[in-house]
Amino acid sequence: MNAPDPNAFSLDVNDPEDAELIEYFLGELPEKVSAIASALTGEDIKELGRIAHQLKGAAPGFGFPAIGSAADQLEGSIRELDGTVASMKSVQEEVESLLSLCQSYITPKS
Amino acid sequence: MPDVNLTQLDATPVVLLIDDSQFVHRLLDARLRSESISLIGEHDGEAGLERAIEENPALILLDLDMPVMDGFETLRALKDEPRTRDIPIIVLSGMNSSQDKVTAFDLGAVDFVTKPFELTELRARVRSSLKMSTLLQMLSQKAQIDGLSGLFNRACFDERLNGEYDRAVRHGHAMSIAMIDLDHFKSINDTYGHPAGDAVIAGVAQIILHESRSSDIACRYGGEEFVLIMPETNPEQAYNLCQRIRERCETTIWARHPNRAVTLSAGVVGANEGSPINCTPSAWVEMADRNLYDAKQAGRNVVKASHIDGSPIQVTQAKAG
Numbered sequence A: 001m002n003a004p005d006p007n008a009f010s011l012d013v014n015d016p017e018d019a020e021l022i023e024y025f026l027g028e029l030p031e032k033v034s035a036i037a038s039a040l041t042g043e044d045i046k047e048l049g050r051i052a053h054q055l056k057g058a059a060p061g062f063g064f065p066a067i068g069s070a071a072d073q074l075e076g077s078i079r080e081l082d083g084t085v086a087s088m089k090s091v092q093e094e095v096e097s098l099l100s101l102c103q104s105y106i107t108p109k110s
Numbered sequence B: 001m002p003d004v005n006l007t008q009l010d011a012t013p014v015v016l017l018i019d020d021s022q023f024v025h026r027l028l029d030a031r032l033r034s035e036s037i038s039l040i041g042e043h044d045g046e047a048g049l050e051r052a053i054e055e056n057p058a059l060i061l062l063d064l065d066m067p068v069m070d071g072f073e074t075l076r077a078l079k080d081e082p083r084t085r086d087i088p089i090i091v092l093s094g095m096n097s098s099q100d101k102v103t104a105f106d107l108g109a110v111d112f113v114t115k116p117f118e119l120t121e122l123r124a125r126v127r128s129s130l131k132m133s134t135l136l137q138m139l140s141q142k143a144q145i146d147g148l149s150g151l152f153n154r155a156c157f158d159e160r161l162n163g164e165y166d167r168a169v170r171h172g173h174a175m176s177i178a179m180i181d182l183d184h185f186k187s188i189n190d191t192y193g194h195p196a197g198d199a200v201i202a203g204v205a206q207i208i209l210h211e212s213r214s215s216d217i218a219c220r221y222g223g224e225e226f227v228l229i230m231p232e233t234n235p236e237q238a239y240n241l242c243q244r245i246r247e248r249c250e251t252t253i254w255a256r257h258p259n260r261a262v263t264l265s266a267g268v269v270g271a272n273e274g275s276p277i278n279c280t281p282s283a284w285v286e287m288a289d290r291n292l293y294d295a296k297q298a299g300r301n302v303v304k305a306s307h308i309d310g311s312p313i314q315v316t317q318a319k320a321g
Helices: A016-041 A045-062 A065-079 A085-105 B022-031 B045-055 B071-080 B098-106 B119-143 B154-171 B185-192 B194-211 B235-251 B281-297
Strands: B014-018 B038-042 B059-063 B089-093 B111-114 B175-182 B217-220 B225-231 B264-271 B303-307
Touching (some): A016 A045, A016 A085, A045 B022, B071 B089, B175 B235, B194 B225, B235 B264, B281 B303
Parallel strands (some): B089 B111
Antiparallel strands (some): B175 B225, B217 B225
């Protein structure tokens, strides 16, 4: 799969309503990122699945379809967890790619 | 008109969103802003059910994938609760599974929208569900109303009678029923024609509505016969009310036959607060009908009333003249 273009906004930043949604989503993103990270550390698969499911449903509507499909991939991997090392590894990879994708949208605070 | 809530049809419809994700609340809040709706929200099924009972929204958008009480459970609860049963529900889900769709429709959802939302589609579905619910509401109101008199019709009477009867029995409330019949109505039709007869039916209906309280249920029972259910009204009060109706009718001057007055007779049977109700609803109506018969026998333009146990009421039942 090709790496999604991190700047592929499907909303128009010049439209005030769109801009409001984008801003809101970006504002919530750091919190989601840390929730994902701590769910991964705590091996809380259920919580991880819940966040992935929410992001999958919501991110495209806010103009972040790439996050939506990464979350979709993660949800799929979680569903296919079968106790094998390979399936665990795949979840871990999906989490990491979701996290780095999210990070790419978060502007570092100066 | 009887207690039909037409204003509800004109007001901005309230749409209730039940979804655990704040993202979805925020998204729909922005995206449905241009629709003429007022969006309210809850984050779990239990709170959603309570809010639905409180606000009686015109439409519910219900997320399927919620923790604790999931969407199907919430849907079932909304359909089990009489106060929310008829509210249309659009199910929202991130799972695009046909089994989920079938289950949602089986449980009474009117529509199903998959997340992520295609916004123009969501708006169109919200609009069409709201339109459908408005039309259904109008239709059900229309089906309960008699065209000529504007009172509730016979079919509606049977339903309302059972409801009020149950309430009176359960809470020990007073309740009275009056059967009202126009005197010599056939001769009005025969002498002045059917349009004149129709005008009398409509006019007497207006008198009944005007004299009764908003909690009373006035129905056209048959041709020239009316029935009035009076919740929380003892037979003495019901007798007085019927006397007012009788007097108003007797003194009304009719445009089509100013020199011909119209009179009516009424039979009332009522239960006092706390008095035992040992008959069926239909037996109650029959007793009122027997009092009506006695009123006719007594010379018409008379109200005859008694207690549900057959004893006479405390008011002097002199024939007005």
